[in-house]
Amino acid sequence: PCPSGTHWSTADNTCVLDGKTASGNCQEGYIPIYTAAQLAAINTSADTLGKSYCLMNDIDLEKEGYGKSYNNGEGWIPIGNYSTAFTGTFDGNDKEISNLYINKYEYYQGLFGYVTSGKINNLGVTDIDITGGDYVGGLVGDDEGQVGFALARRTRGGGREVSRSA
Numbered sequence: 001p002c003p004s005g006t007h008w009s010t011a012d013n014t015c016v017l018d019g020k021t022a023s024g025n026c027q028e029g030y031i032p033i034y035t036a037a038q039l040a041a042i043n044t045s046a047d048t049l050g051k052s053y054c055l056m057n058d059i060d061l062e063k064e065g066y067g068k069s070y071n072n073g074e075g076w077i078p079i080g081n082y083s084t085a086f087t088g089t090f091d092g093n094d095k096e097i098s099n100l101y102i103n104k105y106e107y108y109q110g111l112f113g114y115v116t117s118g119k120i121n122n123l124g125v126t127d128i129d130i131t132g133g134d135y136v137g138g139l140v141g142d143d144e145g146q147v148g149f150a151l152a153r154r155t156r157g158g159g160r161e162v163s164r165s166a
Contacts, residue, residue: 027054030053031052032053032054034056036059036060036061039079039097042088043077043078046084049085050087051089052090053089054093055091055097058095058098059098061076061100061101063099067101068101074102074103075102075104076102078108078109078110078112078113078114078141079111079112080112080113080118081113082108082113085116085118085144088119089120090120091121092122092123092124094124095124096126097111097124097125098126100125100127101129102129102130102132104131106133107133107135108135108142109130109131109135109141110136110138110140110141112143113142114141114142115140115142115144116144117145118145118146119145120148121148122148123139125138
């Protein structure tokens, strides 16, 4: 079953996000991500955190309203946390997410906060500015899943423990 919410629907037993299905280099059945709002919607529930996604184009978080002024100046809300981890699959499709800003002194800060059995592949995260507590990384704050062919560069900030997926 597909996640519920205003962005989600079903067409021919395929999950559809804002009326679009994945195509191109994505595997069949993956949910496409075209915007920062769709990326943030992954964090909606334990159900959405366990789905498979494919990034369809580069995303600039600052230009799409998820930068320094978002969330009362705390910036991006990481996908997954210790109590509700990301357990799905995220195929970056050789695309890039840029201008990741987080200013929140808490554990598990990164584009993805906490990943357990999840998989993240083929993704670049650039122009990163994170201030956090323990377990901070540009791509993943704490990774107990599988990260492959992923890159985080131009990083500023940090916390006490920096993730191996930084």
